[in-house]
Amino acid sequence: MESEQTAELIRAQLRRLRLAAGMTQEDFGRLVHFSGSQISAIELGQRPFDRLFLKRADEVLDSDGLLLGLLRIAELHGQPSWLRPWLDAERAARQLRCYHPTLVPGLLQIEHYARAVIRADDLLSDDEVERRLAVRMDRQAILTRPDPPMLIAVIEETTLRRADESFRGIMLQQINHLLDCVKRGGVLVHLIPAEVSVHVGHAGPLTLARGVEGEWVGHLENHVGGATIDENEEMATVLARWEGIRSVALPKAQSELLMKEVMDSWTI
Incomplete structure (x- = not known):
């Protein structure tokens, strides 16, 4: 699954879950500490989302980790x-x-240790460090x-x-x-x-x-x-x-x- 296809799927599921919960973009935004316009931009693909946002969204929408799970699957397929x-x-x-x-x-590294090990590679950006860290932690499941x-x-x-x-x-x-x-x-x-x-x-x-x-x-x-x-x-x-x-x-x-x-x- 390509990253853009995955992002589109996550955005679609986010909107579906929000509407099923009877929330406007403003209502949902307040609960995840975003403005309604920011939620609109995320759903339209005009603004990126991150793991923290998806985690909050799953909690607010009571989606049993669906959104974050989709991201994890995409990251593993993207290896x-x-x-x-x-x-x-x-x-x-x-x-x-x-x-x-x-x-x-x-498989036995704690998060702080793993981050330090990954960050030792000067060729990696901060975003890539965090992406690799997330994959490593997910593998421990x-x-x-x-x-x-x-x-x-x-x-x-x-x-x-x-x-x-x-x-x-x-x-x-x-x-x-x-x-x-x-x-x-x-x-x-x-x-x-x-x-x-x-x-x-x-x-x-x-x-x-x-x-x-x-x-x-x-x-x-x-x-x-x-x-x-x-x-x-x-x-x-x-x-x-x-x-x-x-x-x-x-x-x-x-x-x-x-x-x-x-x-x-x-x-x-």
């Missing part, structure tokens, strides 16, 4: 072609395994659905400790989020201790998805995109790399203690 096969595998997965040599994996996949994440201890004083508050929130995810269940986090100097995972980030029939799909990232792997021979190599990464990580309980130790070292 680059190299990423779409992986997004399909991610949504259908019964188990996910992820590792990144320098970052907390995206698979972890809270009724039948979530099991997620196993391996994270470097050095990744959690890489925080100067200005970033430490965000990292404390991030580590707390990791611990909360583990406590809720369905998520396992294993840390690779800092004393492990070299291992096979340093070659780059990887994520694995296991489907309902036991089939594996892999995703490898790089600076200009990524590749989805599903051929048997290549998958055998990626799975072996995962086992090499997992073998140098700490067990669950020790990893939790180490995460708490990292936080304590900043707060004592």
Whole structure:
């Protein structure tokens, strides 16, 4: 679905919902803190809308998230072609395994941490940063659905400790989020201790998805995109790399203690 077609659909649904609720543009505008003329301009396509406006509109019109949902679907469909096969595998997965040599994996990032990571790319505009952030946060919904996949994440201890004083508050929130995810269940986090100097995972980030029939799909990232792997021979190599990464990580309980130790070292 093209972006302009999606925008037109959202505008049409906005007008339909407003009229069904018996509201004039002025009535609706007051409730979402816009003027009637601004609502008219949005419905006619003369003024852009953003996520905050659609969220307010959904609340006022009691539309069960329809407008924001349409935007989310459009954003996912608007992802680059190299990423779409992986997004399909991610949504259908019964188990996910992820590792990144320098970052907390995206599915476990809090909003402030994710925004900082995305904003580190100086080539992105503020609008593009927020768009990518929204997509990343939306992808995390698979972890809270009724039948979530099991997620196993391996994270470097050095990744959690890489925080100067200005970033430490965000990292404390991030580590707390990791611990909360583990406590809720369905998520396992294993840390690779800092004393492990070299291992096979340093070659780059990887994520694995296991489907309902036991089939594996892999995703490898790089600076200009990524590749989805599903051929048997290549998958055998990626799975072996995962086992090499997992073998140098700490067990669950020790990893939790180490995460708490990292936080304590900043707060004592």
